[in-house]
Each structure stands twice: as C-alpha cells, then as structure tokens.
Amino acid sequence: MKLIFDKSVPGRCGVMPAKSDVPTSVNLKPELLRNQDAQFPELSELDVVRHFTDLSNKNFGVDTNFYPLGSCTMKYNPKVSELIASDTGFANLHPLLPQLRGGGMLTQGALQVIYETDMQLREITGMAGFTMQPMAGAHGELTGIMIIAAYHRANGNKKTTILVPDTAHGTNPASAAIAGYSVKTVPSNKDGVMDFDALQEMMDDEVAGLMLTCPNTLGLFNPEIKRICDLIHSVDGLVYYDGANLNAVMGKVRPGDIGFDIVHLNLHKTFATPHGGGGPGAGPVGVDEKLLGFLPVSLVVKRDDGTFALEYNREKSIGYIAPFYGNFAIVLRAYAYILMLGKEGCLRVSENAVLNANYIKERLKGHYDLPYRQVCKHECVFSAGNLLTKYGISALDIAKGLIDAGFHPPTMYFPMTVREALMVEPTETESKETLDKFCDAMIDLTEIAKNNPEQLKAAPISTPVGRLDEATAARKPNISYNCPLCG
Amino acid sequence: MPFIANTDQQRQEMLELLNTTMDGLFADIPEELRCGELKLPTGISQQEVQEYIGELAKKNKTELTCFVGGGFYDHYIPAAIGALVSRGEFSTAYTPYQPETSQGTLQAIYEYQSMICRLTEMDVSNASLYDGGTAIYEAVVMALASTKRNKIIIDDSVNPIYRKMLESYTTNLNIELVTTKNNDGMANRDELKAQIDDKTAAVVVQNPNFFGCIDDFTDIAELVHANKGLLIASCYPTALGILKTPGAMGADIVTGEGQCLGLPLSFGGPYLGFMATTKAFMRKIPGRVVGRTKDVHGNDGFVLTLQTREQHIRREKATSNICSNEALCALSALIYMSLMGKEGFKQISQLCADKASYAYKRLRQIEGVTPRFGAQWFYNEFVIDVPGNAAEVVNKLIEKGFAAGFPLSRYYDDMDNSILIAVTEKRTKQQIGMLAEALEAVI
Numbered sequence: 001m002k003l004i005f006d007k008s009v010p011g012r013c014g015v016m017p018a019k020s021d022v023p024t025s026v027n028l029k030p031e032l033l034r035n036q037d038a039q040f041p042e043l044s045e046l047d048v049v050r051h052f053t054d055l056s057n058k059n060f061g062v063d064t065n066f067y068p069l070g071s072c073t074m075k076y077n078p079k080v081s082e083l084i085a086s087d088t089g090f091a092n093l094h095p096l097l098p099q100l101r102g103g104g105m106l107t108q109g110a111l112q113v114i115y116e117t118d119m120q121l122r123e124i125t126g127m128a129g130f131t132m133q134p135m136a137g138a139h140g141e142l143t144g145i146m147i148i149a150a151y152h153r154a155n156g157n158k159k160t161t162i163l164v165p166d167t168a169h170g171t172n173p174a175s176a177a178i179a180g181y182s183v184k185t186v187p188s189n190k191d192g193v194m195d196f197d198a199l200q201e202m203m204d205d206e207v208a209g210l211m212l213t214c215p216n217t218l219g220l221f222n223p224e225i226k227r228i229c230d231l232i233h234s235v236d237g238l239v240y241y242d243g244a245n246l247n248a249v250m251g252k253v254r255p256g257d258i259g260f261d262i263v264h265l266n267l268h269k270t271f272a273t274p275h276g277g278g279g280p281g282a283g284p285v286g287v288d289e290k291l292l293g294f295l296p297v298s299l300v301v302k303r304d305d306g307t308f309a310l311e312y313n314r315e316k317s318i319g320y321i322a323p324f325y326g327n328f329a330i331v332l333r334a335y336a337y338i339l340m341l342g343k344e345g346c347l348r349v350s351e352n353a354v355l356n357a358n359y360i361k362e363r364l365k366g367h368y369d370l371p372y373r374q375v376c377k378h379e380c381v382f383s384a385g386n387l388l389t390k391y392g393i394s395a396l397d398i399a400k401g402l403i404d405a406g407f408h409p410p411t412m413y414f415p416m417t418v419r420e421a422l423m424v425e426p427t428e429t430e431s432k433e434t435l436d437k438f439c440d441a442m443i444d445l446t447e448i449a450k451n452n453p454e455q456l457k458a459a460p461i462s463t464p465v466g467r468l469d470e471a472t473a474a475r476k477p478n479i480s481y482n483c484p485l486c487g
Numbered sequence: 488m489p490f491i492a493n494t495d496q497q498r499q500e501m502l503e504l505l506n507t508t509m510d511g512l513f514a515d516i517p518e519e520l521r522c523g524e525l526k527l528p529t530g531i532s533q534q535e536v537q538e539y540i541g542e543l544a545k546k547n548k549t550e551l552t553c554f555v556g557g558g559f560y561d562h563y564i565p566a567a568i569g570a571l572v573s574r575g576e577f578s579t580a581y582t583p584y585q586p587e588t589s590q591g592t593l594q595a596i597y598e599y600q601s602m603i604c605r606l607t608e609m610d611v612s613n614a615s616l617y618d619g620g621t622a623i624y625e626a627v628v629m630a631l632a633s634t635k636r637n638k639i640i641i642d643d644s645v646n647p648i649y650r651k652m653l654e655s656y657t658t659n660l661n662i663e664l665v666t667t668k669n670n671d672g673m674a675n676r677d678e679l680k681a682q683i684d685d686k687t688a689a690v691v692v693q694n695p696n697f698f699g700c701i702d703d704f705t706d707i708a709e710l711v712h713a714n715k716g717l718l719i720a721s722c723y724p725t726a727l728g729i730l731k732t733p734g735a736m737g738a739d740i741v742t743g744e745g746q747c748l749g750l751p752l753s754f755g756g757p758y759l760g761f762m763a764t765t766k767a768f769m770r771k772i773p774g775r776v777v778g779r780t781k782d783v784h785g786n787d788g789f790v791l792t793l794q795t796r797e798q799h800i801r802r803e804k805a806t807s808n809i810c811s812n813e814a815l816c817a818l819s820a821l822i823y824m825s826l827m828g829k830e831g832f833k834q835i836s837q838l839c840a841d842k843a844s845y846a847y848k849r850l851r852q853i854e855g856v857t858p859r860f861g862a863q864w865f866y867n868e869f870v871i872d873v874p875g876n877a878a879e880v881v882n883k884l885i886e887k888g889f890a891a892g893f894p895l896s897r898y899y900d901d902m903d904n905s906i907l908i909a910v911t912e913k914r915t916k917q918q919i920g921m922l923a924e925a926l927e928a929v930i
Contacts, residue, residue: 015565024845026844028701033729037830049567052822055595060576061575061577063578077578084540087540089543089547090547093547093752095752109546135617136811170799171808173803174802180660251522252521253521257520274815275579276577276580278583278775323559323652338527339530340490343526352493377515429492430492465586465784465787466783468780469780469781473792477778479776479793
C-alpha cells in the first residue's frame with residue numbers, strides 16, 4: 001500500500017483555513033522563518049478519509065475480533081463513554097482555567113468528575129486517596145516509586161533496592177531503575193507464585209519496597225500475600241500493587257485491606273477505556289493513609305460548601321508529574337463505566353472474567369501443556385513446549401495460525417518463567433460461543449501442527465502482509481520516509 | 488446484564504464443565520482477605536449515565552471566549568479527525584505486538600514519525616510520548632545517558648509547568664539542575680554562556696518560549712556543542728508552519744506538545760508528547776519506534792523496531808520505562824497534518840501570528856496597557872502589563888465572558904501585572920475588539 005506521502009498531488013488541500021478577518025499580515029524577521037515549507041502531503045478530504053479507512057481495515061481490534069491478549073484486559077469499550085468524553089462541556093475545557101483567580105468555579109463539573117472517580121477507586125481498592133495524574137500504567141509505576149523514595153527520604157531511611165518477582169512486567173524493574181533504585185528479582189516457587197522463603201532470604205534493611213502483581217502474570221493468586229506484605233513492612237519497606245490484573249478480583253478483595261501501600265490501576269484495562277492502538281491510557285495511583293501527603297500536586301478536594309477546588313500547597317508532595325490533572329478524558333470514561341457497573345457490576349466483571357479464563361483452561365488443558373494446573377484467575381498460561389519438541393511448532397507459529405483462524409493471538413513468550421508461553425486473557429465481555437470457537441481453533445492448530453506443520457510455518461496468509469523481517473528492520477532501521485525535498 | 492454476554496444458563500453450563508461453583512473459582516483467596524459488598528451505588532443505565540454526566544458537563548464554563556494558551560491552545564479541529572480515530576479498528580486495538588494484524592496502526596505511526604521529521608527537520612522521531620512535559624524529562628534522561636554527564640541547564644522561559652515536572656522527576660537522580668533567568672523575555676545568553684561547561688549534558692530551551700517570544704537558538708547550539716553537550720528544544724508545532732525549525736538551528740533532541748494538532752483541550756489530556764532526534768541518537772531514543780521492512784513475500788510492511796532499547800527486553804537496563812505511546816493521539820495529529828497539507832498548515836500558522844499581532848496592537852491602544860518586553864518578536868502569544876494586579880483584572884474579565892489570558896504571577900515572582908494572551912485562528916477580530924473594550928472597562 002502507498003504511503004500518504006505518495007498520494008500527494010500539488011495544489012490539493014483537505015481543509016480550507018478560515019479567511020483572515022484582521023487587516024494586516026505580520027512580517028516576521030526573515031531569519032526567524034523556516035527556509036522551506038514543511039513537506040506535508042497535499043490531499044483532498046476524501047483522499048485522507050479513504051487512506052485512513054483503508055488503514056483501519058488492516059487492524060484487528062476488540063470491535064472486530066476476539067483479542068485475548070494476556071495481561072492487557074482487552075474487554076469491550078462501551079460506546080456511550082466515547083459520546084460522554086466528546087461532550088463539548090469537557091472537550092473544550094481549558095486546563096489552565098482553574099488556575100485563574102476564581103477560576104475553580106468555571107470547572108466545577110470536571111473537578112467533580114475527578115473527585116468522584118477518586119471516591120469510586122478508593123472504595124474499589126481500599127486505599128485512602130488517589131491521584132488521577134499518571135498517564136499510563138508505567139507512568140503510575142514511576143509515580144509510585146517516586147512516592148516510595150520520598151517516604152524513605154522523609155523518614156531518613158537510606159534504602160537502595162526495589163524487589164520484583166521473576167514474573168513481573170518489564171515496566172516494574174524499568175520504573176524502579178529510572179527512579180534511581182537497584183533492582184533484585186525474587187524467584188517463583190513450584191506453584192508459580194512468589195517464593196516466600198526466597199523472599200525472606202533476600203530481605204535486609206536496604207529493601208525500599210516490593211512491586212507485585214496480584215494475581216500475578218500467570219493468573220495465580222498468591223495465598224501468602226498477607227505474609228509477604230507483613231515481611232516487607234517489618235523493615236519499613238513499602239509494598240506496591242501493580243493493578244494490571246485487578247480485573248480478576250474486583251469486588252472480591254481489595255489491595256488496601258491486604259496491606260498494600262501503593263496501587264496503580266490501568267483504567268484502559270479494568271475500567272474499559274479503549275487501548276487506542278497503544279494509548280492513551282491512564283494509570284491513577286492510590287496510597288494508604290501514611291502516604292497521602294506524598295501524592296503529586298494538585299489534588300481535588302471538596303470544600304465544606306460542597307464546591308470542589310484544587311489543592312496545590314502540599315509540603316511533602318513529590319511535586320508535578322503531569323502538566324495538569326492526568327488524561328482527564330480517559331478518567332471521565334472510566335467514571336462513566338463504574339457508574340454503569342455499580343457495586344453488583346464490579347463483582348460481575350471479576351466473576352465472569354475468571355469463569356471465562358477457567359473455561360478456556362479446562363477446554364485446552366488436554367491439548368497444550370499447562371504448567372500450573374490450579375484454578376486460575378483472569379488469565380491462564382499455556383506452553384507450546386510439547387508442540388515444539390514433537391513437531392517443531394513454536395508459540396509464535398500457533399499465534400500466527402490463530403490469526404488465520406480470525407483471532408488475535410494471546411500474549412507470547414511472557415511471563416519468561418514459562419517456556420513457549422501463550423498467555424490467554426478472555427475478559428468477561430466475551431460469550432461462551434466465542435470462547436468455544438477460539439478453543440476449537442486452538443485444538444485444530446494442534447492437529448495441523450502434527451499433520452501439516454508447514455501450513456503453520458507459512459501462517460498467516462489471510463492478512464495484508466505475511467511474517468515480517470524484524471531482524472533487518474532493527475539492523476538497518478528505516479523509521480522515517482525519505483523526503484526528497486528535505487535538506 | 489450490561490457488558491456481559493453469557494446468560495445464567497451458559498454460566499451454569501460452564502461451571503458444570505469445570506465441576507465447580509462461582510465460589511469455588513475464588514477459593515484460592517483466603518477468606519480473611521475478602522472484602523464485603525462494595526459501598527458503591529447500584530449500577531445505572533446508559534441513558535441515566537449520559538444524562539447525569541451531561542449535567543456535570545454543563546457546570547463547566549466552556550462558553551467563555553478563550554485567550555488562554557500557555558502551551559495549550561483552542562485551535563479548530565477538522566471534522567474528519569473524530570470520524571476516523573473513533574473507528575473501533577483503531578481505537579480498540581492495542582500496541583501492535585502482532586504486526587500482521589496491526590498494519591493499520593503501524594503504517595500510521597510510521598507516517599506520523601515521518602511527518603514529525605518533516606515538521607521539525609530532524610532525522611528520526613519516536614511513536615510519541617505522554618505529553619510535552621514528560622517528553623522534556625525523557626530527553627533529559629537521554630542526554631544524561633548519552634553524554635555520561637550530570638548537569639542540565641534550563642532557561643526559565645521554558646514552560647514553568649514543564650520545569651516543575653522536570654524538578655520532580657530528577658529529585659532522585661544525582662544531577663545538577665540549573666535554571667537561568669530570561670533576559671527581557673528571551674533565553675539568557677550571558678547566563679547560559681557562564682553556565683555551559685564540560686559537565687553540561689544539555690541545555691533546554693523552548694521556541695516560541697512560554698512568553699510567546701520567537702528565538703533562534705543557533706548560537707546556543709554552537710556553544711553547547713563546543714562543550715560536547717546537547718541542545719534540547721521544546722517547540723510548538725503550529726508555529727513551525729512558518730518559523731525556523733529546531734533542526735535548522737542545530738538541536739539534538741526536539742520535543743513538544745502536539746495538542747494543537749487536532750486534539751481537544753479536554754481539561755488537560757490526553758495530549759501528545761513528541762520527540763525527534765538526529766541519526767546519531769537513533770538508538771538512544773525512548774519509547775516505541777516503528778520501522779519499515781519486508782515480509783516473507785517481499786511486500787512492504789511495518790513492525791515495532793529497535794526493541795532492544797525497551798523495558799520488555801532490557802528490563803531495568805532499558806532507556807526508559809515507557810511501554811506504550813499515545814497512539815490514538817498521534818493518529819489524530821497525523822490526520823490533522825494530512826488534512827491541512829503543505830499549504831493549509833502554513834496558512835493556519837500565519838493566521839495565528841496575524842491575529843495575535845492585531846490583538847497586540849489593539850490592546851496597546853488602551854491607556855495603561857504596556858508591552859512587558861522590549862522589541863521582541865512574538866508568535867501567537869504575548870505578554871502585556873496592566874495597571875494593578877493582573878490576576879484581579881483577569882478575574883473581573885471572567886464576569887464579562889472572557890478567559891482573557893493567564894496572569895504570570897503564579898509562576899514568576901516579578902510579574903504581578905503581567906498577562907499572557909494567546910490568539911488562535913478561532914478568535915475573530917470582533918472578539919478581540921470586545922476583549923479590548925472589556926479590558927479598558929475594568930482597568
């Protein structure tokens with residue numbers, strides 16, 4: 001397919017700019033001007049619409065295909081939330097307005113949304129307060145680690161180490177390192193969850209905190225989670241809950257009640273805001289009582305007269321981590337979703353998510369290796385190790401075969417503790433019919449692996465392109481389209 | 488039940504296959520850790536939620552005529568953008584881990600990267616970052632790592648909100664962060680010259696700067712390069728329709744806020760951080776990057792590339808912890824630049840400058856209103872001084888229907904009388920005239 005630049009015809013314009021109604025055109029000093037125009041393509045509006053409609057047809061999304069990408073919670077995104085976010089009362093609201101004198105009264109609706117979302121998330125997690133500012137899960141992690149650092153600094157602790165499990169998302173160690181900590185990895189035990197004895201051996205007063213996903217990326221709930229929190233607290237360490245997998249336990253158990261000190265939530269996962277092809281998301285961070293003072297500025301507070309205001313004067317705060325109040329339009333969508341769910345809905349989400357995951361686990365367990373056989377939560381992890389040994393078919397080959405069957409593949413090769421991992425998270429919004437079709441396709445693929453492995457090696461054949469040469473892409477990167485007219 | 492497809496009967500069938508109950512599926516969670524029923528209201532219908540939040544939306548005063556900017560602008564957004572980015576094939580997809588099912592997103596990001604390069608006259612761009620402020624932070628981390636030095640110099644004409652963010656983010660890093668004070672609204676050459684030394688990893692500047700003043704940083708680039716440091720320039724994309732590019736000035740890393748490229752103000756986000764750099768730093772850039780390659784049949788295609796920089800491979804040794812981008816916002820920006828095209832983009836850029844220039848002349852006719860700075864060139868934003876307290880004046884103008892500008896005393900000690908006024912292509916001559924009359928009436 002042609003790039004948009006290749007479709008350019010000199011003289012075309014997709015949008016006619018408004019006519020100038022001011023008398024003069026300013027002549028800026030020539031040295032301050034660009035030498036040549038930005039070489040943007042010249043296209044009609046229809047050219048542009050057709051180009052991007054064509055591109056959209058080359059994507060799988062939740063709206064078009066089952067998308068059981070493990071740990072990403074690709075659930076249905078309600079359309080009404082989109083409508084609400086596009087309301088001009090929010091979309092046209094300038095974020096600096098509440099910083100004008102008396103300006104808080106100009107944005108009461110938006111401040112109320114933030115305040116009430118804070119209250120909803122407090123109740124769902126058992127934490128004492130949230131900031132909506134982190135703009136993604138990883139951004140929430142960094143915020144959380146900055147809070148950990150600020151807490152230890154305030155207490156005069158000289159701690160250097162953050163612990164993460166071997167099943168952790170890569171962002172956990174990266175976030176800890178970028179905030180200046182050294183990272184140590186805690187191994188899992190034979191049941192797939194953090195090895196308590198190993199953790200105990202690693203404990204010393206250098207430990208600033210532990211980052212944990214619960215249930216973990218194998219979809220397993222660690223029954224010793226309370227003891228783990230207590231152990232970290234015994235050296236004045238803090239326990240961080242990576243909320244990526246909250247969808248498994250919402251309404252059943254709350255990280256705040258277990259003893260977690262800091263939580264981030266991925267609104268684009270549990271709270272059904274669209275993933276957008278890789279963002280924008282939102283990663284609000286909640287903390288317990290003792291850490292409230294460290295939350296970033298600003299915070300929305302409710303005054304005695306029932307109005308809402310932004311609080312900036314916060315002495316212990318880690319400071320500004322976002323320009324304003326986070327990805328507000330994403331928070332707004334999540335707020336609408338939680339209002340629609342209500343208390344019963346929150347429980348219904350986790351129960352159906354877990355039921356769907358266990359159903360897939362049960363149907364496929366005789367066909368794929370299942371390293372951990374106990375009941376799972378929102379996701380289950382299979383191994384294609386047996387297929388690789390017997391027929392030379394890898395997790396990647398199964399993934400590509402699934403594409404030809406019309407399904408987005410599961411997450412592959414993660415967590416790293418499982419060989420040839422295929423991590424399946426169906427979510428609660430999928431029907432039994434869809435799960436059955438997916439399981440049938442997965443079982444078919446094992447037959448094809450046995451009888452016709454070449455077919456899988458050649459997959460996918462139904463997509464606009466076949467398998468791509470990633471090695472050359474990295475070795476000789478072409479990451480910007482050559483512009484013949486650019487200097 | 489909303490958002491759940493399975494019927495009670497299907498659930499029963501599934502539980503029977505599993506030979507368990509719903510409680511059995513949660514038996515691994517110790518009883519003593521369970522929470523009781525959540526204290527949330529009962530769920531409400533789509534219709535009710537739309538009405539309820541619709542009422543909240545009405546409490547926001549978006550009807551004020553907006554002359555507030557500060558890096559975030561009320562530009563016109565062409566209709567085709569919303570129609571295209573709301574397509575579920577784009578919005579409900581995720582990071583393109585499986586390139587064969589994601590060529591739409593991948594090609595769009597490749598085109599976005601190419602467009603950012605053309606806009607800034609830089610060699611390479613990443614797939615985008617969270618916002619303009621975190622983009623500066625990421626650029627600083629990149630400069631610290633690339634130069635293995637620990638001093639960062641930033642002029643206070645860079646957006647003060649971004650400077651505050653940078654302070655927070657660098658608290659735990661062992662670096663020296665030096666802020667130079669602007670000289671009559673421009674990056675301070677004397678102080679910068681005095682500060683740049685062999686410990687300097689980077690100098691951070693902005694164009695047009697927070698006061699709207701236009702600068703040419705070629706001299707600063709030469710100075711910092713002579714000391715083997717880097718120049719980080721934060722830019723306003725709309726201005727680059729006509730202004731000299733950071734690439735032409737010799738910047739090493741270019742960042743900025745892309746909200747002006749077709750994204751609504753939305754009370755602060757989601758926005759779009761962009762970052763571009765030179766070939767020399769291609770493998771140091773943070774975040775996602777899309778590359779063009781061939782498939783097994785020799786067809787062109789696109790993949791995520793240079794992934795060995797990233798957290799899912801390198802974990803604690805990654806160049807950044809970022810694992811996503813603002814893909815849908817980058818798509819909006821790409822569609823905006825495609826719709827505007829070469830000519831339209833330049834015209835909008837000029838129009839903003841023209842209207843601001845008119846507003847500046849008009850407001851100066853008011854007795855007591857004076858320009859804050861000397862004979863500086865400005866783009867679509869400028870600073871005036873008013874008699875009396877600027878915050879008070881702006882407050883009075885709210886009652887007359889204007890968000891008249893941003894009083895600078897909030898971020899600058901010596902600017903109690905100063906208002907930063909932004910004018911986009913959406914403001915009319917008539918609105919500017921009415922603002923002038925209202926201002927005259929309150930001072």
